[in-house]
Amino acid sequence: MIEKDGGKDQESVLTVGDTKEMRAVVLAGFGGLNKLRVTKKAMPEPLEGEVKIRVKACGLNFLDLMVRQGNIDNPPKTPLVPGFECSGIVEALGENTKGSEIGDRVMAFVNYNAWAEVVCTPLEFVYKIPDDMTFPEAAAFSMNFVAAYMMLFEVANLREGMSVLVHSAGGGMGQAVAQLCSTVPNVTVFGTASPFKHEAIKDSVTHLFDRNVDYVQEVKKISPEGVDIVLDCLCGENTGKGLGLLKPLGTYILYGSSNMVTGETKSFFSLAKSWWQVEKVNPIKLYDENKVIAGFSLLNLLFKQGRSSLVKIVVDKLISLYNARKIKPLVDSLWALEEVKEAMQRIHDRGNIGKLILDVEKSPTPLMANDSTETSEAGEEEEDHEGDTDNKERMPFIQ
């Protein structure tokens, strides 16, 4: 039943024609890249209300790096299959699962387990995609565009003439924010990004700053009054700076990865230190200055707070915008499951422009093929490199 185009790598060979098993990326324990491998797992079957999806593409987010490191609140037990979003084709339906059909092209949220050939997830997290949306686009769409839309329009009430500051403007979320801002007349987008990305994304952002400069000064030079909306993913930024940049009635939104907890701060992950050093906010100051502070976590909204019906409405609106050619996910690069380490390293190095996608049917590039993920234990070396930002020469050629 399972059709694979080639299956040159060792793992895929194991699964061809074997419907009882599937390939998946497994995180053996929290830590460095060496904790990741591709292995066989039992084929999941849909429970009542669930949809079984033959996965074509998966989204890779900064959050996944934090999960790998165990830098989240109440981390699940390992081993686990990471990943929260995917696209693919509906292969089977659990009992009492009405509203989806076998063969539907869909994108879906999954509470872990997305990085696999097959996933099962409740119907409420599954959305049909337009015929002309590719699977990589769909996998790049769900998390970033839904979160960006809800922050801009549900939490912050973005309207004509307003201004928005977004960090990592070249990333998947940054590009989603920029594109959605362009759907409202006369919105000014301030963005920070590494200088090498500026040429590629300059059309989507009104004012681009080097991520290493003092963006507060730069914004104030252009708009002394500040901005209406600050989106802060808290990867090294801080609440006080963001709040200070707000105009009266402005909204600061803290979004990002997950509930980081105090604990490990080694190497690269010290960038996320402000997750637990974030200053508390005095409501009286908000009153005095007429300001708004919000937190936004799409995954909590979906999986802890039961707001899937709200998200479904947002997905419908976003698909309308996609069909009207007003938004289009920007895919940085496609990676085989076996290349997940290299893909993670690329996010870590901030090398991406747009979204990184795991392409389930892709074979590893020759450069990667000699690093057999099932048996390699060379991860300790890679881990030592974390925190470096000048090791791009280790990256494979990007498609």
Next chain:
Amino acid sequence: MIEKDGGKDQESVLTVGDTKEMRAVVLAGFGGLNKLRVTKKAMPEPLEGEVKIRVKACGLNFLDLMVRQGNIDNPPKTPLVPGFECSGIVEALGENTKGSEIGDRVMAFVNYNAWAEVVCTPLEFVYKIPDDMTFPEAAAFSMNFVAAYMMLFEVANLREGMSVLVHSAGGGMGQAVAQLCSTVPNVTVFGTASPFKHEAIKDSVTHLFDRNVDYVQEVKKISPEGVDIVLDCLCGENTGKGLGLLKPLGTYILYGSSNMVTGETKSFFSLAKSWWQVEKVNPIKLYDENKVIAGFSLLNLLFKQGRSSLVKIVVDKLISLYNARKIKPLVDSLWALEEVKEAMQRIHDRGNIGKLILDVEKSPTPLMANDSTETSEAGEEEEDHEGDTDNKERMPFIQ
């Protein structure tokens, strides 16, 4: 030029026919009711860009009690004339003041000095009122309805099907909130108020609770998930309870009087103690729970943050709603300037249903007339009563 209808009281006699002077309520120093008196002041004349208004009615707010007590941040020097809103007729214009005409019926914000026969304020704070809006209605309109509108629609984005919790639902602000909620389909309003007000306001509030019961429990009995918007004037309430009642994506708004500072907590004003005991909020908690916290101060927005153009747009929308008979300020009672102490006592005792108005042309009722405000120093006794809630028998009959 000044026409008074009667002028039986001592103060008004002094000003009749005298265009160099006018009557005003003066706060001699911060403290109890005895610090207030009606006296003559030099007639103000409009500076460039200002409008001179012959005042007909003034709004009395809880904030004015806090000002009297000196319980505000950076209090101005005394003696001062209190009051932040009034209505009346344009009597003169300063140089380069285009957009208003002599004879216009207007309502206006003033940065203090509203409780007088004549005020001057910049044109940007002056709004024409509909022909059929009475002056007391206009004085009851500006502060409460503008603040309620901006909180519900600019800060919190109230939409169909949402729910709102408002404290002091029987007060001027509470009634403005309830009426504005009724302009949106299917909005549920939870309100707290003293039991004796319930009959009078029950049509404007979906679920009314005694202000002395645990409203958190009562709301959760009806809506276990909580509410979408909590408006908290922080007169004895607390941020944690309000935040705890929010649904995911809900908004908590702290509004109210002014920037209370640590210091005097004597008697009644200890009710406002939470102004400086308010818990700080951890943004990570907001992130985890998908919640929004905002502060709103209309006076800061107008007088410190230069947002009068934004407020003007809101006033236009509100006047449209008034003309469409969708909202109508609820006036509790009218008081002569000389009766300001009694009016303040009524707010203090939470006796009002709707807004208290100082009617500049009203003569004091006979019951009040023997308490000559110019010479009385009996305030110490009244001050000792502050904090009591059972002294309603001291109140005059309410119109």
